[in-house]
Amino acid sequence: MLHLSSLSDIRRHTEQLRRQGQRIGFVPTMGALHEGHLSLIRAAKSQNDIIVCSVFVNPTQFNNQEDYRLYPRLPEKDAQMLAQEGCDVLFSPLAEEMYQHKSKLSFDFGELEQVMEGAHRPGHFNGVAMVVSKLFHLVKPHQAFFGQKDLQQFAIIQQLVLDLSFDLELVCFPIIREEDGLAMSSRNRRLTTEQREAAPQLHQALQLLRTQLQTLSVSEAKREAEAFLGRFPQIKLEYLEVVHAQTLQPLHEIAADVPVAICLAAFLGEVRLIDNLLL
Incomplete structure (x- = not known):
């Protein structure tokens, strides 16, 4: 498995894969991987030639800085799990490079973000839309896979793809649960x-x-x-x-x-x- 962290390196690599006619499946994550994430990797592998998984705890989507600080980070274990699942490329950028310049652009998703998560986490979906846009531009996937547990997030990203004409297919994969019913997170x-x-x-x-x-x-x-x-x-x-x-x-x-x-x-x-x- 190739491990990249530089924005220029992932851009160069995926552009080369596309020129070779390789079909790219992309699974964006914030790490601390579990079976739910791995199910997305397997689904992506079944429909694509090359699988790229990003691991990036995105600071701009946390409206609670303590939650950001305490969010689980297990980079070595994540890399091992991805390698075992046959992931081809692990992309783990640094926040300093992803946000080298302070963003002035903001997103407004109207009614979609005025309920539930959007109502209780102001600014959350603006951060999600910004980082997903960046990742889509860098990875240039043919398909991107997300979990149903973040249902509102998926709806937001659907609208993002529609409005910005991203040339990719979104796939929403069912929730994976523990034996007692708890959604994996x-x-x-x-x-x-x-x-x-x-x-x-x-x-x-x-x-x-x-x-x-x-x-x-x-x-x-x-x-x-x-x-x-x-x-x-x-x-x-x-x-x-x-x-x-x-x-x-x-x-x-x-x-x-x-x-x-x-x-x-x-x-x-x-x-x-x-x-x-x-x-």
Whole structure:
């Protein structure tokens, strides 16, 4: 596996691969890799000739600097896992080079970023859009793979690709879960034993809400699920929403022809986790 960190090196290498007719699959990550990330690598390998994985903890998408400081960083283990999965290129740039010049450009995704993550993490999606744009320009992939766990992020990136005419295909891969239902996340490493025992209740709440929506109104079903989570003192719910799966706007009733997603974010101590289900 080739390991590159220079922006000029990754640009030069991927341009050469494209001239050779190689099809490039790209998996952008922030590292501390787990089975969810590796599933994206495998999916990319099944459809492309060359796999590039970036590992970069992007400072501009953290509105909480303590969260950025504590975000797990395991570069040696990440490199070993990627090599074992047959990744061809690991790109791990330095923040000083990625943001050599202070950005003046800003993104506005309208209603897409005014709900859920965008409402609770001001500036988050501007940072996401900036770094993803940079990475797409550098890597020039034919396909880019993202996980469904970051559903709103994927919608934002879809809009980014549409608006800026990036010549690539986006792929959203289903959530990979632990045996007890907890969505795999790099942040899970920060949970205490007690918090880890409570964390699967997030998925349980989503399943309960899905069931209750079959017989109750949206507001009643949400109250039932919120009450369920209220029984666990380790969990502090930030939001629980029933939304249109594409526009991500809140739904007040369910219609047969409308795609639905149920999404939540919650704190367990200082660790913030998100999860969702597509109905």
